[in-house]
Amino acid sequence: MSSLPLNADHPAQPLASAGTAGTATPAFSPLYQQIKGLILQSLQQGEWKPGESIPSEMELAARFRVSQGTVRKAIDELAAENLLMRRQGKGTFVATHAEQQVQYRFLKLMPDTGDARVEGPAQRKVIDCRRVRASADVARALALRSGDAVVQARRVLAFAGVPTILEDIWLPGHAFKGLTADQLANYQGPTYAMFELDYGVRMVRAEEKIRAVLPDADQAAMLQVPQATPLLSVERIAYTYNDVPMELRRGLYLTDTHHYRNELS
């Protein structure tokens, strides 16, 4: 395992790996990975907030006592993971869901014709929002214990007046104290941007499990469709920094004029 020459007078080489001395894996870690970890730590601790710029490559290189190229490689990876955003001539910025360019990055439902951006944001109607105790499956998804406090919300999203998405959302109670239906309904912009601003929680990545299902009577009523209408069931777990799960979301998507779009590579 290499170590960072934070207090050394001279930039150092990685101090070589464990070799055959122990039974543990060598676990060689390149310098730029360690730098990446340190930057990640600063992001996590809120040293730089979403939308703000981080120090220049030269400054970071000086701070960490490494060359610009090494800092550069660390930032490259963080930018590839959508944690940072580089803008030539301006600087490097902490990514945010408020950014116009990548707004609604996690919403893959697209209208069959035309551009998603043209359609504009959905009309949101919050059915319910309250503090409850986590059921076993919700607790498991959010890495909590059964019975821990969670905020539970249900809302309907409509496009051009047509109810299209029915969403149930669960959030850890400790991180989202005081979340109201009003916030979920009336915040201008992506919900995840509101989470950043009001609760300091930045969603970094998510996993979705998708199925085809038929709605129960309640769900059909909420979406104003017959119960025989097949719907897309989308279960999402969203994670903050360090793979900590911070949201469970179960969506039902009406897919007669929309589709879920995915790119494979």
Place this chain on the structure above:
Amino acid sequence: MSSLPLNADHPAQPLASAGTAGTATPAFSPLYQQIKGLILQSLQQGEWKPGESIPSEMELAARFRVSQGTVRKAIDELAAENLLMRRQGKGTFVATHAEQQVQYRFLKLMPDTGDARVEGPAQRKVIDCRRVRASADVARALALRSGDAVVQARRVLAFAGVPTILEDIWLPGHAFKGLTADQLANYQGPTYAMFELDYGVRMVRAEEKIRAVLPDADQAAMLQVPQATPLLSVERIAYTYNDVPMELRRGLYLTDTHHYRNELS
């Protein structure tokens, strides 16, 4: 626009952009992008085949009269796009769907419990495989003209004996002359690996549109489910090099014991 110093005696700087002289966009293209284009061209023309190694970074640097670092950056991007695969100490290889590591990379349907790899490959039953004329929508998807020859196939994939996927596949007739039902059913390994080996067609990326639907009588019979069973409709267009569409695939997935898995970032 910079140009490559292929015959120069000295490594060159990019020859600067157009400046304000013309009305055309400057279209500055960094050296490594040009190198990337040349490597791409060699891949496309089959100079190096799937699974083979390409020349070392040093050799390519010599061939293109640039530094190793520049070649490196070009290869980095191609590796990130899954066109090449780097293996430390061994070399850089042309990616292939036959690779154990990334087999069935485009199949996102996973069993609800356990690992996909454990389940093993599906049993394939080919219902139909014949040469037909392209309908308007198939032609559009494959960038052909209506009436052009296409190979059309239908097959059912079963896991542990349970029919789970019904697939209709369309392929450009000119590139897949002589494709048989036997090949589609009995080739050991991913179908896309067979396409590479027998037809020299490598699928590089794909786009999918997903909906929830109810099957018609025929489809329900093929999957041995009631007609009221909601199914995932997955329409895929797969592309070779240079964004040329080479396959249209319409799948119906049974999602009672499986789900479509997606990662968002």
Place this chain on the structure above:
DNA sequence: CAGTGGTCTAGACCACACT
């Protein structure tokens, strides 16, 4: 051992944005 990709440095210059 030689050859491959992987890391790190140092320095030069280019493209872009702001002032």
Place this chain on the structure above:
DNA sequence: GTGTGGTCTAGACCACTGC
């Protein structure tokens, strides 16, 4: 012009693979 990220080079050394 100044400062930012972006490109390119040259050279050194490290880690991994296979002869």
